[in-house]
Amino acid sequence: MKQHDYGSSSRKINKSPQKDSSKKLAAILLIIIFYVLFCLIYRDKISDLLGELIDNPEDKIKNIFVSAPDTTLTIDVDGRKYRVEAAGGDSSGSIPIIKAGKNAIIRIITKEQPEAINTELYLNDVRVLSTSNTVIQANDLRGDGEYKGVCEITCGKTGTSVYPFTIAADFPATVSVSASETDPGELVVICVENLNHDEKLEVETDLDFTPNIYKYGNKNIIMLPVSYYNEPDRVYQIKLIMGDEEYSYALRVNDKEFITQYMTIDANVAASTRNEKSAEEIKEKIHPLRPLSDPEPWWQDKFILPVEGGRVSETDFGKKRHVNNSPTSYRHNGLDIGHDKGTPVMASNNGRVLLADFLIETGNTVIIEHGFGLKTWYYHMDELRVETGDWVKKGDIIGTVGSTGFSTGPHLHFAASVNSVYINPLTLINEGVPLLLLE
Ligand SMILES: [Zn+2]
DSSP states (O other): OHHHHHHHHHHHHHHHHHHHHHHHHHHHHHHHHHHHHHHHHTHHHHHHHHHHHHHOHHHHHHHHHOOSOOOEEEEEETTEEEEEEOSSTTOOOOOOEEEEOTTOEEEEEOSSOOSEEEEEEEETTEEEEEESOSEEEGGGSOSSEEEEEEEEEEETTTEEEEEEEEEEEOOOOEEEESOSEEOTTOEEEEEEESOOTTOOEEEEESSSOOOOEEEETTEEEEEEEOOTTSOSSEEEEEEEEETTEEEEEEEEEOOOOOOEEEEOOOHHHHHHHSSHHHHHHHHHHTGGGTTOOOSSOOOOSSOOOSSTTOBOOTTOTTOEEEETTOSSOEEOOEEEEEOOTTOEEEOSSSEEEEEEEEETTTEEEEEEEOSTTEEEEEEEESEEOOOTTOEEOTTOEEEEOBOOSSOSSSEEEEEEEETTEEEOHHHHHHTOSTTOOOO
């Protein structure tokens, strides 16, 4: 039985080569089928791998052999490219200065798609921008200046890296002119923003006034009073010179009718208040104050009428006045505000008292400098309540209505000027200083 068994087993063995070869064939076929299926399913990934090897052999090799992070970032400004090194590590630590003009588009380019990216910009240690966008418009910046930038990038392979850089924003200057047309006796304000620190601003005009230029934050302010002595119905020129650039503006001065007044005043009062001595006093005490100007604006918002409930005539300012039938006239440089003797007189706005004194012609007189050469004048007061050098707030009582000096009865003569040129005080009260309605 055993032999038979062996015999039968040997028969089995004898038959096996035929069966084995068919099994191998099936296995090979199965492998081929699996391989074809695998290739069909993963063909995209395979072609990517092959493509990468063919297109970017260096990158591929780097990814395989270099374990250090890819430590550079590119910042592109309108096609100009800046290389930014990651902070720390072996980098030299030099921080590139990236120049950007007003309409520049700043792009942050990473070699690989980052998992997270955030860029922050600081001006004078104040954060002005934080964005996950890779495109920054220079328009979003706050004018000229050196912006400290930092870009934080997180990548799966390399972790988080920080890239410091500086953007030197240098925008072309922008000019605002408060009016292209005005009445004589009104104030025109010019504001120049984003002027370079090394660029000098100059102004030339045929308006017969040499304006000062005042700094106010990022702005340069030019106060340009148009005198009632300027020729009406004429176009004047304003030329701004900035570095090697020139800008010209036309300013039309309208034909405004100023009334003529014939006034009588007691001959004795006239003789005792307008004479050589009074003229000498004005020359000595008032003239030196005219060109003074504080480099900061003290005023706030609009000016106020200095006498509450006072009677005002809109034609008062700039009228031609003949006194006691004199053939010659002079211009009345302010408003005559009528009210009872002793009524409080208030400061029309905040400022510094340039003068509080009794003068022969103008009686008890106060002059306030509100900054940038803008002044208000108060004449003929009964009493003075401030002293030269005092600081006053809008609405503070500076004196009382009276009739001192060259005056026909109780009233306040109230005038406004930019240095020596008188302007319409009603415009300061109704509208404020153009472009500079300061809060
Ligand atoms: Zn007057």
